[in-house]
Amino acid sequence: MIKKRITIKQVAKEAGVSTQTVSRVINNRPDVAPETRQRVLQVIDELGYRPSHIARSLIQGRSRTLGAVGYGLEYFGPSRTLSGIEQQANELGYSLLLSLLRQPERNDVEQLFRHMLSRYVDGIVWAVPEIGNNRDWIRQEIPQLSVPVVFLSTQPRPNQSVVAVDNRSGGRMATKHLLDQGYQNIGLITGPLDWWEARQRQLGWQDALKEVTTENNLVVEGDWTAESGERGLHQLLEQRPDMDAVFVCNDQMALGALRSARQRGVRVPEDLALVGFDDIPESAYFYPPLSTVRQDMVELGRCAVRELGRMIEASQQDKAVIEPKTILLQPELVVRESSVEISRKVGE
Template sequence: MTKVTIKHVARTAGLSIATVSRVINNHPDVSGQTRRRVQQVIDELGYEPNAVARSLIHGRSHSVGVVSTGIEFYGPSQTMAGIERQANELGYWLMSSLLPDPETASGEDALKHLLSQQVEGLIWAVPEVGKNRTWICDHSRDLPVPIVFLHMDCRSDVFVVAVDNYVGARSAVEHLLAQGRRQIACVSGPAHWWEAQERTRGWRETLVDTGIAAAETLHQAGDWTAASGFEMFYRLVDQNPNLDAVFVSNDQMALGVLKAAHRLGWRVPADLAVVGFDDIPEAAYFLPSLTTVRHDLKGVGTQAVILLEQMMSAQQTGETPDAQSRLITPELIVRDSSLFPG
């Protein structure tokens, strides 16, 4: 099928290419009758104006850039899905730059690459807490376009959208305490992930607030995989034979904990209560079904794009909006893995 061009539209409408171009680009110097005629022909022919050409005319790319990492994991992948969906809904192209290893890769280079593509705004969706984040936060005001940060503490000088991981962790541990558990361990994610730090902090401070020591032997850091959850549970049991509960920082590692407990002959929940974090679709079908913390990860991505769009619109009018943070509160979903028998 021959591609319909602006020449076809002009010829069919009996108008010049320049006139059709003015209609497409909403130029005010066009009569209503001409505008209706051109639109009718566009609809009949199925003509789609070239997005790049339109962006050059308007001086806008209608694109946003995202720097991300860890999209092989459930959390980051769901957040990216939310970003993509909302960007598409608002009519923005999405351009991404993936940092394979945030501890060694250059976030500055990733931003420069996206800026060279003329993006109108940026989303920093990297959970790593280190030199990249420090540099970008310190230089965010110097960037030529607005930027929204995910996966970080609320600050007064930058725009942030995040899940309240600390509150989510506290709700999980408080639930375990209410079930009569006292030897509560924590399997966290990697120490350089902000989510892992916040969930570990929530576990530790909830125990301390209750008068229970959060001994270092009760904490092991996995890498978000089920295999690491399996291994970390063995380490915990070696040092804590009287363990009666585990708060696990994601559901995939919780699956590994359940497998290890079964292999060691521990009954869940009779001998051991287990609570995860994420509420992945499979969590309800674990054996036993997994108590976990549900958080709206797609909503994080959605809110980030909405906030960024507001910032970009403000920049177009010369405004400078005050920094703001949006915290999304998670919800504890209680299932069989943590309920004390009887």
């Protein structure tokens, strides 16, 4: 049989004090006599009273709960990002209220925010990638919110706090590596170009090629899946049989590109070099092991929560002005066997 929940009124009655005194004891306020505090604590222990989370939130002005809105747990990056959010929230003493979007393109987020605020969250991490126009709601909704919000993986905008990986730098890094190895005809398999991150990686590829005035029209659009990488490499080689390298904008598509190369009898890296993006754990075990751009998605999530914590603390100060920040995390090139120097190719 489930016991009835003990209320603060019952504690006050049993201890012979007011409910305000019990509240002061619960919140460790100094304005309570030691003997009164001891008596209230003893009654709390005897009755097994546990203060309501929401009630404590109302009393203290904060809930120690963060909201997180995510999408795409089937993808490596978003799942690792949410893991980082949870880890850092736990370390800072916050619990996490998670909502997952099934349709990241949606602009109707009013109900979602209403749900978060009804649970008295202290702040929100928006971990949904920027796709199409799914940020159009920001101008209307954000000024109405009573809690700070940090956005992940989105184009920086005025008066918003954004934490993102520098995808453009990563795309440039991957392409420059191929150029430095002596490759000249470098193709690109992008992610879906309605994703901001995919466009940034393409811009990085273009930046590197412009530095050496190499043509940059060898482009095929993928959808982050291995199947699209397989199709993409086939299309590129049909267009330019002399293409000698490809920057593939994520490791899953690179896996498909490796399969396509094998089917066509194209040797990697002897005939064609490949560089991916993400450094998923399996990329070191591809055949051949995949050169890639590593982005620390766990750290991305952790950094977002640290920034949100800073904003929450600032909001507690009288007349506080919360300065928004844009934080760009730098990716790292990981060189493996899929992009060796031309001079080291077998038979040359």
